Amino acid sequence: MSDPHLPAPDRPALDAAALTAAVVTGGLWREVEVVEAIGSTNAELVARAAADEPEGLVLVAEHQQAGRGRLDRTWTSPPRAGVTVSLLLRPDVPAARRAWLSLLTGVALAEAVSEVTGVRTSLKWPNDLLAADGTKLAGILAETSGAAVVVGVGLNVSTRRDELPDTGTSLALVAGGPVDRASVLEAFLRTFERRYSRWVQVLGDPVSSGLAQDYLAWCSTVGATVTVTMPDGSTLEGVAEAVDWDGRLVVRTGAGIVELASGDVRHVRPGREG
Numbered sequence: 304m305s306d307p308h309l310p311a312p313d314r315p316a317l318d319a320a321a322l323t324a325a326v327v328t329g330g331l332w333r334e335v336e337v338v339e340a341i342g343s344t345n346a347e348l349v350a351r352a353a354a355d356e357p358e359g360l361v362l363v364a365e366h367q368q369a370g371r372g373r374l375d376r377t378w379t380s381p382p383r384a385g386v387t388v389s390l391l392l393r394p395d396v397p398a399a400r401r402a403w404l405s406l407l408t409g410v411a412l413a414e415a416v417s418e419v420t421g422v423r424t425s426l427k428w429p430n431d432l433l434a435a436d437g438t439k440l441a442g443i444l445a446e447t448s449g450a451a452v453v454v455g456v457g458l459n460v461s462t463r464r465d466e467l468p469d470t471g472t473s474l475a476l477v478a479g480g481p482v483d484r485a486s487v488l489e490a491f492l493r494t495f496e497r498r499y500s501r502w503v504q505v506l507g508d509p510v511s512s513g514l515a516q517d518y519l520a521w522c523s524t525v526g527a528t529v530t531v532t533m534p535d536g537s538t539l540e541g542v543a544e545a546v547d548w549d550g551r552l553v554v555r556t557g558a559g560i561v562e563l564a565s566g567d568v569r570h571v572r573p574g575r576e577g
Contacts, residue, residue, distance in 0.1 A: 313461075314381075322361075326493060330500065331358070331496040333360055339365050340364065340366045342368050344363070344388065344455055345389045349451075349453050351391065358393040359391065361388060361389075362388065363387065364387045364388075366380075367387045384462045384466065384473075385459050385461070385462060386491070387458075390495070391451060392404070392451065393452075394507065396502070396506050396507030400507030401507070402549055403502070403514060405444075406426075407518075408456060409431075409432060409443055410498065410518050411498050411499075412441060412456060413425075414490075415490035415493075415494050416432070416440070416458075419483070419486045419490050420474055422474055422478050423435045425521060425523035426521045426523065427524050428525075429552070429565070430444065431443070434477050439470055439471045459471060460484045461475045461484070462476075464476065523570065524552065527542070527543055529554065529568050529569060530569045531563060532567040533563075539556050540556065540571070541554040547562060
């Protein structure tokens with residue numbers, strides 16, 4: 304019997320030197336590090352940010368052993384089955400606009416997946432990439448460390464059905480065939496760099512950078528009837544009407560308009576397709 308903790312033979316390793324050569328072009332990215340196993344890529348980069356590590360480091364884990372999602376959830380993936388990556392950023396933008404970084408990351412990821420695989424996806428506010436049937440392909444977690452922001456992405460690539468929760472799926476399952484992790488990661492890093500540079504140039508303005516319009520084009524939450532579980536455990540239901548200037552979800556409830564900076568969103572009735 305094969306060891307479930309070892310990578311399958313059909314899951315090749317990522318090549319850090321090749322990735323670095325492909326994406327480090329004198330712009331945002333300085334280096335791509337690939338580690339075989341780590342507790343959490345985000346936790347590692349948060350610690351490095353606190354030690355004054357400069358912007359532009361990309362840390363990829365072949366196997367993340369203590370991955371975290373939003374709301375203290377865990378994120379697990381078999382070795383070499385997905386893209387588990389964290390980015391160390393120091394955006395010179397007003398603090399209120401930093402919330403757009405998770406949304407920017409989602410747009411870059413959706414664009415990269417579409418470019419490489421042709422798989423149709425949508426974004427669920429604030430941090431999930433969904434397949435067309437609403438199952439989850441990826442999650443995003445942004446954490447601050449002083450002036451730095453670390454953005455982590457966990458994307459299921461070759462994960463099999465028996466390795467996934469009922470609510471999850473993978474690019475290979477949706478595409479109906481193998482998907483090259485390196486190609487997806489390279490496309491994501493190139494797309495992220497282009498969008499991030501434009502966003503920072505205009506001090507995080509989501510409108511003039513084009514981010515707000517593009518996010519809404521991918522977002523399946525706006526226009527949907529949603530149930531939102533708040534951090535304190537309470538829930539509210541309404542129609543998601545917009546994402547505001549600071550990246551908050553605007554929900555019309557029976558008691559009026561509510562602007563949400565965080566919360567666990569469930570689509571009750573889908574909105575327009577992303």
